[in-house]
Amino acid sequence: MNDTKATTGFWSNAALTAAALLIVGVLIVLPLLVVLQQAFAEGAAAWLASVAEPDARAAVWLTLGVTAAVVPLNTAFGLAAAWAIAKFRFKGRSLLLSLVDLPFAVSPVIAGLVFILVFGRHGWLGNWLDAHNLRVVFAVPGILLATLFVTFPFVARELIPLMAEQGSEEEQAALSLGATGWQTFVKVTLPNIKWGLLYGVILCNARAMGEFGAVSVVSGHIRGETNTLPLHVEVLYNEYSFTAAFACASILAGLAIVTLVLKTVVEIKGEQAADNGGEA
Amino acid sequence: MSLKEKSVLPGFGLAFGYTVFALSLVVLVPLSALVLRSTELGLSGFIEVVRHPRVLASFRVTFLSALAAALANVVLGVTVAWFLVRGRFPLKRLVDALVDLPFALPTAVSGIALTALFAPNGALGHALGKLGIQVAFTATGITVAMIFIGLPFVIRSVQPALADLGKELEEASHSLGASRFQTLLRVVFPLLAPSVLSGFTLAFARALGEYGSVVFIAGNMPMKTEIASLLIITKLEQFDYAGATAIAVALLGLSLLFILLINAFQAWTAKYLGNG
Numbered sequence: 263m264n265d266t267k268a269t270t271g272f273w274s275n276a277a278l279t280a281a282a283l284l285i286v287g288v289l290i291v292l293p294l295l296v297v298l299q300q301a302f303a304e305g306a307a308a309w310l311a312s313v314a315e316p317d318a319r320a321a322v323w324l325t326l327g328v329t330a331a332v333v334p335l336n337t338a339f340g341l342a343a344a345w346a347i348a349k350f351r352f353k354g355r356s357l358l359l360s361l362v363d364l365p366f367a368v369s370p371v372i373a374g375l376v377f378i379l380v381f382g383r384h385g386w387l388g389n390w391l392d393a394h395n396l397r398v399v400f401a402v403p404g405i406l407l408a409t410l411f412v413t414f415p416f417v418a419r420e421l422i423p424l425m426a427e428q429g430s431e432e433e434q435a436a437l438s439l440g441a442t443g444w445q446t447f448v449k450v451t452l453p454n455i456k457w458g459l460l461y462g463v464i465l466c467n468a469r470a471m472g473e474f475g476a477v478s479v480v481s482g483h484i485r486g487e488t489n490t491l492p493l494h495v496e497v498l499y500n501e502y503s504f505t506a507a508f509a510c511a512s513i514l515a516g517l518a519i520v521t522l523v524l525k526t527v528v529e530i531k532g533e534q535a536a537d538n539g540g541e542a
Numbered sequence: 543m544s545l546k547e548k549s550v551l552p553g554f555g556l557a558f559g560y561t562v563f564a565l566s567l568v569v570l571v572p573l574s575a576l577v578l579r580s581t582e583l584g585l586s587g588f589i590e591v592v593r594h595p596r597v598l599a600s601f602r603v604t605f606l607s608a609l610a611a612a613l614a615n616v617v618l619g620v621t622v623a624w625f626l627v628r629g630r631f632p633l634k635r636l637v638d639a640l641v642d643l644p645f646a647l648p649t650a651v652s653g654i655a656l657t658a659l660f661a662p663n664g665a666l667g668h669a670l671g672k673l674g675i676q677v678a679f680t681a682t683g684i685t686v687a688m689i690f691i692g693l694p695f696v697i698r699s700v701q702p703a704l705a706d707l708g709k710e711l712e713e714a715s716h717s718l719g720a721s722r723f724q725t726l727l728r729v730v731f732p733l734l735a736p737s738v739l740s741g742f743t744l745a746f747a748r749a750l751g752e753y754g755s756v757v758f759i760a761g762n763m764p765m766k767t768e769i770a771s772l773l774i775i776t777k778l779e780q781f782d783y784a785g786a787t788a789i790a791v792a793l794l795g796l797s798l799l800f801i802l803l804i805n806a807f808q809a810w811t812a813k814y815l816g817n818g
Contacts, residue, residue, distance in 0.1 A: 282625030352546035369751025443552035472648030475753035
């Protein structure tokens with residue numbers, strides 16, 4: 263007899279489904295639909311005009327550029343940190359682990375603030391930067407640093423538990439058969455972690471493209487120069503260009519959907535790989 | 543006692559060195575600037591800034607809204623998580639993917655979308671307005687935005703725990719004569735409590751520091767609907783670095799304190815209620 267009291271009956275299931283769909287529908291789907299509705303409120307031509315406008319395009323390029331710089335850097339860090347933390351036992355390991363997670367605990371606005379405190383006009387390096395005619399805050403380097411900070415742990419957090427779980431037997435076997443350290447890393451470790459790595463990169467990428475609070479603090483909002491796409495949305499919204507703001511927002515929403523799709527695909531592939539005993 | 547266990551694997555020095563280097567450069571040095579700059583005010587100066595009515599009001603608004611949002615997220619999140627694990631529905635995988643939208647969507651986009659939705663002329667704002675409930679530009683709006691961004695935390699915390707739970711314990715409980723309600727109360731909820739608490743803490747912590755999703759719907763009236771993170775930015779724009787730093791440190795300190803309290807409570811319950 264499979265139908266015990268623990269199995270949800272038909273009506274319980276229906277009520278549960280209805281409640282869950284209502285919650286997800288109102289809280290998650292509706293805001294998404296509102297973005298699309300508002301973006302196209304004045305028609306497709308207006309949407310295109312908003313999106314092709316020079317400042318908007320500059321914002322898109324800046325967002326892409328920052329992301330292209332930040333994601334590889336944090337991926338390299340994630341791999342190094344995961345190798346050191348997951349495959350070795352040493353004193354201070356838990357501390358290091360908590361420190362890596364630190365950017366998660368910090369509010370985005372505070373993340374931006376700390377870079378102003380270091381690189382701003384009255385910051386620690388303010389005078390030095392002024393003397394050398396360099397700008398970090400209110401310029402692209404500041405945006406890079408702030409984005410780097412907030413997305414710092416993403417790849418590491420995915421890889422550390424994964425690599426810890428996988429242990430080091432395969433690597434040891436490879437080494438005992440004569441492979442060098444790098445050969446082992448590239449040919450044994452990387453294939454084993456590829457889905458976790460991809461997952462972390464996708465999350466890091468999404469956050470880097472969408473970061474708002476931290477970048478808002480350091481950017482100076484200089485149109486056409488230091489506005490990423492999320493900042494450009496804010497600028498447009500604050501000057502009541504609502505349709506234009508939502509048009510740019512719709513691009514970001516589209517990117518978010520792509521992120522969700524890629525994430526789900528990687529999750530499914532990862533599950534399949536796990537089911538097949540590590541062979542994808 | 544050595545600092546590191548002997549290992550056959552190479553590359554520790556390189557990996558560890560690079561990790562510490564990057565960590566210091568990107569995270570630790572900037573954060574230390576926060577702590578060190580805040581001491582420039584001295585303790586009395588620090589208290590002076592934080593005691594100001596506008597600052598206290600912003601903390602009150604932020605904390606109470608975050609608390610309300612996190613509590614609401616527990617109820618909503620557990621419902622959705624239960625559905626995702628135990629429910630039967632053809633497009634369940636789609637719903638599962640959608641749950642992560644608040645994570646994936648830039649906070650500025652969430653902010654303007656929620657404002658458009660709940661403003662007096664928005665789809666939901668209009669309907670709620672007829673019932674006499676105003677959401678946008680009030681503390682309620684702040685709470686709604688915080689619910690949006692915190693929901694995935696609770697769901698993703700509870701989902702794996704619920705999946706791991708399996709049905710055996712519930713079936714055992716039923717076979718011993720407990721009603722469904724008794725089983726839920728005395729078997730399922732205590733076992734889910736750690737993950738629910740964990741999700742609650744994450745949602746609460748995130749809501750405390752949230753800026754982008756909240757600042758558009760909030761109305762931002764000082765003393766009434768101004769959140770702490772906005773106040774930090776306002777002080778920065780006035781070049782009051784010391785004030786901004788003091789508020790930031792206070793906010794961080796209170797958040798960390800709260801998280802430590804919850805973790806301690808969790809450890810205590812695990813010890814006294816046992817894990818099985």
